[in-house]
Amino acid sequence: MKHLLNLLAAIALLVWGTHMVRTGILRVFGANLRSTLSRSLSSRFSAFASGLGVTALVQSSTATALIVSSFVGQGLVALPAALAVMLGADVGTSLMAVVFSFDLSWLSPLLIFVGVVLFMARQSTNVGRFGRVLIGLGLMLLALRLVTASTAVLTQAPAIKSLLGSLSSDLMLEITVGALLAVVCYSSLAIVLLTATLAASGVVPAEVALGLVLGANLGSGALAVLTTLRSAVEARQVPLGNLVFKLLGVVLAAPWVGLWLQAVRPYIADTATLVVLFHLAFNVVVAIVFIGLTQWIARGVERWLPRQPRGQGGPLERPQHLDPSALATPSLAISCAAREALHQADVVETMLRGVLDVIVRNDLRLAEDLRKLDDTVDQLYSSIKYYLTKISREALGEEESRRWTDIISFTINMEHIGDTIERVLIDIEDKKIRPGRSFSEAGMAEIRELHERLLANLRLGMSVFLNGTVHDARKLLEEKARFRDLERAYSRTHLARLTDKTVPSIETSSLHIDLLSELKRINSHICSIAYPILDSAGALAPSRIRESKFDELG
Missing domain, CATH: 1.20.58.220 (Phosphate transport system protein phou homolog 2; domain 2)
Incomplete structure (x- = not known):
């Protein structure tokens, strides 16, 4: 029971560390991130690059989706360019998953120490807020190490061994579970890292882990859609378009999960690396396939969610300032x-x-x-x-x-x-x-x-x-x-x-x-x-x- 509690606490710490990094980055660079995005939307490729860079900082494609949605809702950005940003955002969060999969345990105490010193010394300044980001990064690395330690003990228990031996891969169930976990934890990055760590510890087979990764990607798209449900139609189009990318990507990738394992496993012995590279490959392939189709997807989304004609709301029509997408x-x-x-x-x-x-x-x-x-x-x-x-x-x-x-x-x-x-x-x-x-x-x-x-x-x-x-x-x-x-x-x-x-x-x-x-x-x-x-x-x-x-x- 004690080891199970340790595992749950480590998972909670991982989610909390991700949250600290995201909120800390938004504190320090919030307005600048928006201006960077708005200046780099002249073409779909520059939009892709800006989405990749911003999300690598924020470590949340959902946060990027909400920022870009507010641009579209205000009529500042065309929908195809916004969808290109989201393709870049998904690749950006995948790259961060690869970085965190390396053995950076030596870096965790250093980041926490420096972060606490900066935060305690200058709490109300950007230096202190940056210290908060370092604390979050250190906690994420520490949490991953705690997850590994806890699962190593749990997997030695006879009951767990028999349970793992009875597991069979059900891809649809794995995708559903991964999507639900990403929505509940408000972070697909945390779920992918957790899945990779559990797979490396032998808690879940590699086949199951890849199914959970596909579900986590789908969950991050669904999360942005749920967050903007009460926004204007224009702001809801971006998350819906991104969810369409992920749905089509999952449909295309699901039949190839077994082939991926057969082709890559001989060259990559570490299961955790195998999982995060699958996550990265999935988003890179989706970006390559759909970067030239953003115009078509945008047209489809606009048919599903048609914009209301402006100026026909009568004399009482006024701007709605409480934009849910701005909460990011x-x-x-x-x-x-x-x-x-x-x-x-x-x-x-x-x-x-x-x-x-x-x-x-x-x-x-x-x-x-x-x-x-x-x-x-x-x-x-x-x-x-x-x-x-x-x-x-x-x-x-x-x-x-x-x-x-x-x-x-x-x-x-x-x-x-x-x-x-x-x-x-x-x-x-x-x-x-x-x-x-x-x-x-x-x-x-x-x-x-x-x-x-x-x-x-x-x-x-x-x-x-x-x-x-x-x-x-x-x-x-x-x-x-x-x-x-x-x-x-x-x-x-x-x-x-x-x-x-x-x-x-x-x-x-x-x-x-x-x-x-x-x-x-x-x-x-x-x-x-x-x-x-x-x-x-x-x-x-x-x-x-x-x-x-x-x-x-x-």
């Missing part, structure tokens, strides 16, 4: 979430602008339409929050992690403002429009003044969220104090009008006081946008309560 590049995903948060703020601004029109024109229909917009604000908040939870926090640098938090805080404030505006509209309907009451001229002037300031502060808050400048954040926080003082002054003047027995003021007194309070609450949510920016810059006073108290005493 966390820095890009953060930008997507920020753009959607600004759209949420635009909806809130529409609601806020409409409040004054409802008050002035007593428009019940407009009030109802504006209240319905609060459902849109709530839906946008939920979508942005869910999207942000899918962004790998490990793959974010310190600044991007701070931006992640800022977006969450911003969307929460917008959601609260939308709820407050909905309450205000209900009060206006119940306490002013339906009873047929009116504000006094002086009271209406006060409401206009506060409403105008509120709109200006909301626009300033959106600018602070977008640009993050300390100067604008200070200005926004100063507006909070001004607005509070103005609200108090207008509350006093309203009480003075009640003393003078001004009839409109008496009739709308409850609504007027509540409205001033709700507008102040909205302004507080707007000004809260400034706190994270000022806190990050060290410009936020440690205790505003204490300072204000000293000011009063002075």
Whole structure:
């Protein structure tokens, strides 16, 4: 039982090491990888080369597929060129499998030691993030050695020996199991390396190992398709085309597995090398066969997943910023979430602008339409929050992690403002429009003044969220104090009008006081946008309560 647990732990460590390398590379080179890909798509052969190089770094053809899918979804890259990138990506991950199959056990402690030193010394810099990549590489090599040691002990057990002796090759079952493992582990590279190690240890026969390798290739294609299921049609075409390559490749290669073993085994004694070379040969042959057919495959994919005609979505059509394919590049995903948060703020601004029109024109229909917009604000908040939870926090640098938090805080404030505006509209309907009451001229002037300031502060808050400048954040926080003082002054003047027995003021007194309070609450949510920016810059006073108290005493 202990040796089985050791094997499972080694497998988990291998998958985790692969994950660390992928996220670490995306932290350091995320934006540069995208620009490299975008610049090298002029021809199918340069696209193939760029896919090979990028995937050799990232060690994940799935991550490359998601990056390229986002290009196609934005109309920046033609589908045939994107499919050529994927052919190169599959060869790139195969080359890395060959590299890791060598005896690099001596390198594992060195990589882990250097990586930990770099990471602990400079965590928030690219040097520290590169140290994280080295730790991941070292853990992968260590995991492979642990897998070998654990399987060597397990295969000596009588029960395991009899089980292995009863195994017969069922190619379809092996392909299915390999595909499922690649999807579950989110890494075909880890499964291929694990299979090679198990084959070298005698846990699985070579024939079974090659079937698992074919399945792992198929699983990596299926994984990208599953990841982009909720993306736009254009973004889903790349993973589907790549899956077609893999399906056709598996169909073509499956009958030749036995012949491969007969032809190559006399020259390659090491079973692990035999397995990873089969993996490399499979992807190289697929690339050679299909590199000239990307145009044909692209046409087939476009027939299966036809693009929707642009400009026919009606007046409500707008860009969908929460692109699932961008999740492969966390820095890009953060930008997507920020753009959607600004759209949420635009909806809130529409609601806020409409409040004054409802008050002035007593428009019940407009009030109802504006209240319905609060459902849109709530839906946008939920979508942005869910999207942000899918962004790998490990793959974010310190600044991007701070931006992640800022977006969450911003969307929460917008959601609260939308709820407050909905309450205000209900009060206006119940306490002013339906009873047929009116504000006094002086009271209406006060409401206009506060409403105008509120709109200006909301626009300033959106600018602070977008640009993050300390100067604008200070200005926004100063507006909070001004607005509070103005609200108090207008509350006093309203009480003075009640003393003078001004009839409109008496009739709308409850609504007027509540409205001033709700507008102040909205302004507080707007000004809260400034706190994270000022806190990050060290410009936020440690205790505003204490300072204000000293000011009063002075």
